[in-house]
Amino acid sequence: MNHAASNSLVIAEAAKCIGCKACELACFAVHNRDNGVGTAVGTVTMPVLPRLYVIRTDSFTMPVQCRQCENAPCAGACPVQAIRQQDGVIAIDAEACIGCKACALACPFGAISLYKAYSGGAELPQPLLQERRDSRLQRKTRITAYKCDLCRNTELPGGSAAGEGAGGRGSSAAAAQDRNPFPACVAVCPEKALRLVEAGTGRSRSLNREGGTF
């Protein structure tokens, strides 16, 4: 069987998950540098919008995120072709998304959510629609579908550490060096409950090295 074209994915082991939500927070942090989110909680001026969700039942907790389906039903359901196969990931083009919710309904895992869109940490207005808020008409906030993109094209937040010999990699360094070598959720999980299953090889990588990769 030829695996060469299959997508990587992140999966979790329920038996290891302690439900701390560090993965959700890290996911939000690395995806919102454009919204001014730095290293500190104090830089956050918008709601925490993760692209994976720690679910809880009576007997276990575990994070659930997009499986990067090979024949992605979300893409099939999208009326504007905003969901595409791109560099081994099922990616949503936030600009093209019309917020119709078809993808969220089509997803067998509940891995897609629709949230308000933010720019510079503030709600992004919808160009045409208005709604009545505080007894007057205001521009409606734009809504976009969000889901796991395996942290492709995300960067480490906060830029370089200012201290000498701090070991932090700088924003001034080559951008490629700033890319996350692991999805942020995998890197931060204190219990190593998440792992990246790599495309084609069937190999899985968890963060088992001392000191982490960030």
Add this chain to the structure above:
Amino acid sequence: MPSSEPIIHIDSELCTGCRRCAAVCPVDAITGEPGEPQTVDAHRCVICGQCVQICTAYAPDHLEASDGLKAKRLQRGQLPSVREPLFAAYSTGQALEVKRALADSALFKVVQCAPAIRVSLAEEFGLPLGTLTPGKMAAALRRLKFDRIYDTNFGADVTIMEEGTELIGRVLSGERLPMFTSCCPAWVKHAETAAPELLDHLSSCKSPMQMVGALVKTYGAKQDGVDPAKIYSVAVMPCTCKEFECSREEMEVDGLREVDVVITTRELAHLIKDAGIDFVNLPDEPFDSPLGLYSGAGSIFGVTGGVMEAAIRTGYELVTHETIPNLQLDFVRGEEGLRTATVQLGELELKVAVVAGLKYVSAVLNQVKAGHCPYHFIEVMGCPEGCVSGGGQPKLLLETLRKTAYQARKSSVYRHDSHQQVRKSHENPAIIKLYKDFLGEPLGHVPHHLLHTTYQSREKNVSPISAGRKGGKL
């Protein structure tokens, strides 16, 4: 915010029971079943706030719509303008009270900042980890309408004068050794709870914050010609336990609170944002004189080993009457939980130890109890890397950045020291003048009245919080 209430809390509506807070708590004060909301044992809790730093269980956005988050912010003492997410583990804040006081023109508002604030405050405004901003911090405090911008580092220099003299006296007489530092309120509370029989081993010195508080309402008031009763004394600290310390009943001078209120680094950032101040583009401004002038030795109190290094710089010269050959004492720098060294001070072989993180202190306490502790002087800081990693410091979004963040803040502290013209406490001209004009000799009558304190046993069944009292003006 009444001080009889505990300062550290875990919100049972938000706690997921992951127990990472329990794992990081150095005194086993957090109890509960996995998967269930945890509770804090206020008696054991040393208010270090490490649980606040590690907690990642945040309030979901939909609470905002139901006004649930607004109610929680108010309950936590946060300004309504704060936008950041709320986490299950938190410390109650005093920013609302400070904002009210800043608008009161009848008060003479004085502020002091701990050494570790200037290396971390900028992180709250998106600047790189550990960015050093003493000048912008002073400028921001001036724009917040504080009348005097003073510095805890000045108090650190005074501490070295008093504590260094005390140590030399104790070593020469062989009494009550080893001597422990007493700057860290979490350590002091832990000693009072876990080892009350060893309290006479603690230095009698108040912390640098309380020393500055005492001097602000005496020496500072005289310099400015201000009625001490009109002074509102604020301290900005990297520490969640400092609010507890300032409300201890011993911490008053001539019937007035030495420090009226403490806010954390994070709360100062909230106040700056609330006032619409563009922190990143502020000019560098100086601190006010005389209680804002400090040496490099004062500034390194913010890292583990800093008090020790500052004390040795001065102690060496007081004992040997010679200039210390090297100011950078690498043998006390580092990050291990317990570091030890032997320092030759003339004919005296001084054995020292540095404890970073309260979980490492019990072995040392057991040695002292058993009577075979080999050290003369032991620095203890409650937090893992000293005050740079305090519970009131900027909270990281990514656990993976923690090491880098602490390293960057530490490097900044040391860089700040190395760029100071005066790097020894006893050579700080403002300190020399303070002793000449006001205090007299270290450990003399006036310092004894203003700068030294006593401790109290907090053995079981004594409510630790009710022992303190708050005398705020508002």
